[in-house]
């Protein structure tokens with residue numbers, strides 16, 4: 001199998017088949033199935049919300065590459081009259097810098113430095129993108145899920161129901177049949193804002209936002225949790241307060257107060273994995289489904305998140321590196337990233353799963369290895 005993997009790595013670096021998960025199943029008897037928001041996926045790798053999911057062309061390219069899912073750029077909620085309490089997040093900024101960032105541990109990694117925030121075009125344009133995503137999902141080509149930043153009140157204030165109602169209903173109409181799948185973003189710039197200075201206020205948002213959204217349409221809801229500017233114990237409190245969601249995305253980027261920007265790299269994955277490792281977080285506690293995010297650049301890192309409860313992962317930075325950083329010689333960035341994540345003979349997902357089998361840490365069932373067997377029971381969907 002190792003020789004086969006070396007051969008696949010070599011040839012798929014020239015051209016990655018869209019249905020590579022079926023090839024993996026047939027050739028290695030490895031079932032890469034995963035899930036996000038209760039939807040079954042052929043493999044665990046999706047794209048996080050951001051500048052790489054702004055238009056139909058990007059979605060088409062990801063569908064062709066065989067990405068499992070995409071979260072659309074975060075739109076700022078509005079009411080019928082177009083008023084947006086969180087308007088400060090709808091700012092326009094095009095310049096992004098992909099750069100190296102050394103972590104506190106000394107490890108070198110990548111981060112994207114960008115001063116922008118949410119969707120900066122009209123809400124109608126966003127609805128068109130949601131419809132384009134819906135069509136791709138119906139054609140079985142790509143699951144594309146909208147993301148929203150809704151109003152978050154101060155402790156003594158009510159939620160702006162008009163913004164929750166108008167935005168949720170408009171998205172549900174654009175989505176069409178069945179429950180609306182939607183992600184609610186608590187972003188790193190929010191973590192850096194004075195609004196997020198108060199722990200009690202943050203915990204109230206996490207407890208109450210799910211019912212605020214659910215009041216207006218049938219939804220399956222993911223909350224993308226921020227890395228708040230408090231200690232690890234508070235991250236755990238946030239996880240527990242957010243139990244009204246169907247899925248939790250853990251955890252969005254860190255906020256550098258000195259530079260006033262969000263960042264990732266090894267500091268982000270070190271913190272996320274450490275928090276997910278917290279004794280007492282499991283076993284026994286039935287959590288909503290988890291989806292990992294943060295510095296995922298190898299199959300081994302996907303395994304680290306999976307063993308801590310994540311049944312899928314969403315990436316941004318690794319889908320944005322200079323082309324020379326990928327071993328593949330052809331294809332879109334998404335194809336090149338998938339090629340490395342899945343097939344790299346040293347630290348790809350297949351290599352990592354085979355190694356776990358060799359060590360006796362993962363067993364075949366009816367002759368097959370299953371990615372989802374990495375995920376502890378406490379995190380399976382309720």
Ligand SMILES: Cc1cc2nc3c(=O)[nH]c(=O)nc-3n(C[C@H](O)[C@H](O)[C@H](O)COP(=O)(O)O)c2cc1C
Nearest residue numbers: 048049050074112114185264293294295315316317
């Ligand atoms: C330039 C940029 C823009 C982003 N915009 C959003 C956003 O609008 N909404 C959101 O939920 N996450 C956003 N993110 C966070 C990513 O989706 C992802 O969760 C995070 O960067 C961690 O993954 P990574 O280390 O693979 O980049 C953004 C990230 C970057 C780098």
